[in-house]
Amino acid sequence: SKTLKIAVIAGDGIGTEVMPWGIKCLEAAAKVYNLSLSFTSFDFASCAYYKQHGQMLPDDWKDQLSGFDALYFGAVGLPDVVPDHVSLWGSLLQFRREFDQYINLRPCRLMPGVRCPLAGRKPGDIDFWIVRENTEGEYSSIGGKMFPGTEREVVIQETVMTRTGVDRVLKYAFDLAQSRPKKHLTSATKSNGISITMPYWDERVAEMAKGYGEVKVDKFHIDILTAHFVQRPQHFDVVVGSNLFGDILSDLGPACTGTIGIAPSGNINPTGKFPSLFEPVHGSAPDIMGRGIANPVGMIWAGQMMLEHFGYKDAADAMLRAIESVLAKGDDVVITGDMGGKGDTKSFGEAIEREI
Amino acid sequence: SKTLKIAVIAGDGIGTEVMPWGIKCLEAAAKVYNLSLSFTSFDFASCAYYKQHGQMLPDDWKDQLSGFDALYFGAVGLPDVVPDHVSLWGSLLQFRREFDQYINLRPCRLMPGVRCPLAGRKPGDIDFWIVRENTEGEYSSIGGKMFPGTEREVVIQETVMTRTGVDRVLKYAFDLAQSRPKKHLTSATKSNGISITMPYWDERVAEMAKGYGEVKVDKFHIDILTAHFVQRPQHFDVVVGSNLFGDILSDLGPACTGTIGIAPSGNINPTGKFPSLFEPVHGSAPDIMGRGIANPVGMIWAGQMMLEHFGYKDAADAMLRAIESVLAKGDDVVITGDMGGKGDTKSFGEAIEREI
Numbered sequence: 001s002k003t004l005k006i007a008v009i010a011g012d013g014i015g016t017e018v019m020p021w022g023i024k025c026l027e028a029a030a031k032v033y034n035l036s037l038s039f040t041s042f043d044f045a046s047c048a049y050y051k052q053h054g055q056m057l058p059d060d061w062k063d064q065l066s067g068f069d070a071l072y073f074g075a076v077g078l079p080d081v082v083p084d085h086v087s088l089w090g091s092l093l094q095f096r097r098e099f100d101q102y103i104n105l106r107p108c109r110l111m112p113g114v115r116c117p118l119a120g121r122k123p124g125d126i127d128f129w130i131v132r133e134n135t136e137g138e139y140s141s142i143g144g145k146m147f148p149g150t151e152r153e154v155v156i157q158e159t160v161m162t163r164t165g166v167d168r169v170l171k172y173a174f175d176l177a178q179s180r181p182k183k184h185l186t187s188a189t190k191s192n193g194i195s196i197t198m199p200y201w202d203e204r205v206a207e208m209a210k211g212y213g214e215v216k217v218d219k220f221h222i223d224i225l226t227a228h229f230v231q232r233p234q235h236f237d238v239v240v241g242s243n244l245f246g247d248i249l250s251d252l253g254p255a256c257t258g259t260i261g262i263a264p265s266g267n268i269n270p271t272g273k274f275p276s277l278f279e280p281v282h283g284s285a286p287d288i289m290g291r292g293i294a295n296p297v298g299m300i301w302a303g304q305m306m307l308e309h310f311g312y313k314d315a316a317d318a319m320l321r322a323i324e325s326v327l328a329k330g331d332d333v334v335i336t337g338d339m340g341g342k343g344d345t346k347s348f349g350e351a352i353e354r355e356i
Numbered sequence: 357s358k359t360l361k362i363a364v365i366a367g368d369g370i371g372t373e374v375m376p377w378g379i380k381c382l383e384a385a386a387k388v389y390n391l392s393l394s395f396t397s398f399d400f401a402s403c404a405y406y407k408q409h410g411q412m413l414p415d416d417w418k419d420q421l422s423g424f425d426a427l428y429f430g431a432v433g434l435p436d437v438v439p440d441h442v443s444l445w446g447s448l449l450q451f452r453r454e455f456d457q458y459i460n461l462r463p464c465r466l467m468p469g470v471r472c473p474l475a476g477r478k479p480g481d482i483d484f485w486i487v488r489e490n491t492e493g494e495y496s497s498i499g500g501k502m503f504p505g506t507e508r509e510v511v512i513q514e515t516v517m518t519r520t521g522v523d524r525v526l527k528y529a530f531d532l533a534q535s536r537p538k539k540h541l542t543s544a545t546k547s548n549g550i551s552i553t554m555p556y557w558d559e560r561v562a563e564m565a566k567g568y569g570e571v572k573v574d575k576f577h578i579d580i581l582t583a584h585f586v587q588r589p590q591h592f593d594v595v596v597g598s599n600l601f602g603d604i605l606s607d608l609g610p611a612c613t614g615t616i617g618i619a620p621s622g623n624i625n626p627t628g629k630f631p632s633l634f635e636p637v638h639g640s641a642p643d644i645m646g647r648g649i650a651n652p653v654g655m656i657w658a659g660q661m662m663l664e665h666f667g668y669k670d671a672a673d674a675m676l677r678a679i680e681s682v683l684a685k686g687d688d689v690v691i692t693g694d695m696g697g698k699g700d701t702k703s704f705g706e707a708i709e710r711e712i
């Protein structure tokens with residue numbers, strides 16, 4: 001079978017500590033399921049690289065990375081060394097934009113052995129996906145300030161939605177819903193308050209729905225939708241939202257399942273024209289770096305998402321089962337301190353690798 | 357003492373059913389604490405009025421209402437009779453805008469006897485306020501569509517923040533934080549993604565903080581802030597946000613405390629130049645209207661907020677204690693079906709009135 005070409009960018013802080021375990025688990029799955037994976041490491045997109053070169057990326061980063069199928073990304077940012085807006089806009093947000101990764105995908109899944117902040121929920125109760133538009137909408141660079149420094153000061157920023165941008169994320173979300181047993185899509189809106197862009201979003205959802213007769217569609221205003229995430233998370237299957245609403249929901253969802261520290265995130269270009277990027281949701285965690293105690297699950301789960309995205313379903317399922325099984329056992333000497341254990345990155349990573 | 361002049365607008369659906377109990381409880385508190393309250397009822401801002409007159413409000417509504425201190429508002433909207441955007445924009449949102457009610461204030465409070473969707477929380481653990489900007493920001497009417505109906509379609513909507521608009525809501529929030537024992541203010545932002553308006557919001561917060569040396573200030577990006585509401589709601593004291601962020605947080609907060617069906621909301625003009633409006637968060641609930649089974653707590657609690665706003669602290673405290681005491685008893689024949697009881701609006705309302 002074809003080789004999946006993976007660029008490895010470990011980045012900063014605990015990114016460099018969890019990455020080896022992500023790779024080992026992927027290699028274990030590849031061995032069992034006879035996949036061909038190649039890994040090539042890059043040292044840029046890190047603050048160490050910045051200190052040496054005065055920029056986060058080399059000038060030809062796009063050429064260096066374009067030939068890969070995927071970027072396997074650790075975490076970036078060391079605010080004491082480089083301000084966050086420099087390190088993030090200089091690396092991760094460049095990848096999303098320049099590689100047109102217009103889908104941001106995150107699972108909300110109640111995992112065994114994870115403390116859920118909601119009362120009375122058990123694994124299996126919550127299992128849905130957030131699909132976020134990742135390139136336009138509220139994250140625009142148009143706008144400015146008038147009368148600066150005076151009482152009349154006024155600041156404007158534009159939200160920009162294009163038919164291309166909205167339709168392609170909706171199509172991805174409808175396809176995903178269509179492929180799942182419940183075939184249920186929820187759209188996040190606020191058309192009762194935000195009276196121009198959000199009614200447009202609703203219009204495009206209604207139009208797209210015509211092509212998906214089997215998919216049940218509902219919509220909620222973002223205010224009450226956040227309430228439903230807390231009150232009846234079992235209602236959801238696939239949730240689609242604009243850049244800002246998707247950003248909010250894809251932190252709130254994992255928070256509701258207690259997995260915000262271990263959840264993965266895919267930044268996807270579904271056309272395959274550019275590489276997609278898979279990363280843990282957590283950051284570089286400067287407070288615990290260098291001690292070997294970081295939880296490796298987010299990194300490993302991001303690798304699992306990567307295999308799933310490229311259609312290696314059996315291997316991806318095996319990785320997810322391995323993660324769940326190690327979490328379910330909750331072995332005190334295996335799991336890390338953030339989950340109440342006494343283990344470290346190595347014990348946790350090894351246990352999952354062995355399970356695969 | 358001065359008479360507090362209250363305009364009563366019951367509106368539609370269960371609004372008309374819970375309003376009498378709101379008034380009775382206020383009258384009971386007035387009697388005990390020797391307050392002078394006057395109530396004047398209006399039939400407009402209801403769909404019945406719309407059916408008769410073809411509009412939600414009479415032309416001279418502003419003249420009719422301007423002399424009052426407060427509007428005590430039930431609920432508006434019967435979507436089978438009048439579309440929501442007509443009934444809401446034609447009444448409630450007119451009041452907010454024309455009476456420059458630039459503060460929207462909502463309590464997030466874990467009440468005894470209320471089922472909390474978060475695990476392991478008990479009354480007293482969660483008790484904070486959301487202060488929302490209520491007139492500008494993301495709810496603007498500037499923008500439009502180009503190339504309609506074509507593949508090139510693009511839709512733009514502007515977020516507008518003025519120094520006047522931002523500073524006055526921040527001042528209210530800082531004053532509120534200053535008046536509370538914890539003196540802690542949290543600002544909702546998203547300056548890492550929304551790169552023009554949100555950094556401006558942060559700037560004004562930093563500027564305002566200089567005048568409030570005693571207030572501890574922190575800020576979170578809205579995505580992780582929604583996660584913190586679920587994971588550590590005990591952290592918060594006063595939370596301030598823009599129109600959209602405040603809208604989201606003031607549904608999420610009450611959802612986290614299980615009180616979204618009984619919470620009140622104040623739409624406040626702190627200058628006193630125009631009347632302020634107090635309403636339950638719940639709507640007109642057409643599905644249960646006419647059956648006398650609506651939960652009256654939101655309406656009564658809104659009255660409690662009104663007294664508190666006008667400085668009648670003892671009477672307001674007594675009302676809150678009465679609500680809490682009846683909720684804590686959770687008497688099956690008193691409380692309504694939504695809280696698991698067999699009571700009705702009358703039994704529930706009467707119990708609270710008696711307790712006061």
Ligand SMILES: CC(C)[C@H](C(=O)O)[C@@H](O)C(=O)O
Binds near residue numbers: 193223444603
């Ligand atoms: C009905 C709607 C426009 C309104 C708002 O978003 O302001 C509501 O959600 C609220 O919070 O009162």
Ligand SMILES: CC(C)[C@H](C(=O)O)[C@@H](O)C(=O)O
Binds near residue numbers: 088247548549579
């Ligand atoms: C760092 C920030 C700009 C980013 C975003 O808002 O997109 C982050 O919250 C995310 O979700 O990856």
